[in-house]
Amino acid sequence: MDQIVIDRWDSGTADWNQGVANDLWGETSSYRHATGAEVLPCPGCGNHQNLIVEGCWDDPLTVLCPCGDVLTTDPDRSWSPANDWGRNVLKRLILNAADPTYEARRLRPRVVECHERERLLWSSPLGCYRMDPEDFELAVAVDLDAxxxxxxxxxxxxxxxxxxxxGLPLTxxxxxVALALRDPLVRDSEDGQRLQDAVREALGDFRTWGAQGVAR
Structure with a gap:
């Protein structure tokens, strides 16, 4: 595989943020995003390309690197079934291998969820709506007519x-989505078009809501 991208919450970054919060002179600009997208590396050499993935459905994730090192995620799922990321990644890779357009079907609900969550905040009768500046800046920066x-x-x-x-969940x-749309099989498929429509609709609304600032 070219690369395996995962979202991971980083405890070290969370500790950093807690230190900023505890510092009376700390500034919000010093905060870092505790959750981020990462390319899964070989634990031995750090390589993240031309990896071979092994495993069957519901197996732990096993990744073989050309250097000969092997990464296998924890086979014991009893300690935290909700955080069994290795099996979840392997299932996603299996489904993508069987049908690349699965990635579009997987991502569209996440886009819709971000859209609906923001819609609920915007339509709140409390009248104190403020879109996160990072989300608004991103929505404005994307050329929706491209x-x-x-x-x-x-x-x-x-x-x-x-x-x-x-980044935030939207980022x-x-x-x-950007990574998925690199594949023409995804981009040009019916599911891919639905995904793109959902992104354009969400970002279009975010531009409008963010510019208004306070919900009516």
Whole structure:
């Protein structure tokens, strides 16, 4: 595989943020995103390309590197079934291998979820709506009229991969959308078009709501 991209919560970054919060002179600009997209590396040499994935459905994830090192995620799922990321990644890779358009079907609900969550906040009768500046700036930066939405997202996001790319939920899902749309089988499929329509609709509303600032 070219690369395996996962979203990971980083405890070290969370500790950093807690230190900023505890510092009376700390500034919010010092906060870092605790969750980010990362390229899964070989634990031995750090390589993240030409990896071979092994395993069957519901197996732990096993990744073989050309250097000969092997990464196998924890086979014991009893300690935290909800955080069994290795099996979840392997299932996603199996489904994508069987049908690349699965990635579009997987990501569209995440885009819709971000859209609906923001809609609920915007329509709140409390009248104190403020869109996160990061989300608003991203929505404005994406060229929604571009024929190649994946390329437009990439230009706006400026992905840091293979370095860690931290961000809010909207940033991370759009990063995965941009990666998925690189594949013409995804981009030109019916599911891919639905995904792009959902992104354009969400970002169009975010521009409107963010510009209004306070919900009526």
């Amino acid at each position: 024929s190649d939405l994946g390329a437009a997202l990439t230009r706006a996001l400026k992905p840091a991969l293979p370095e860690r790319h931290g 991370l899902v759009l990063l995965h």
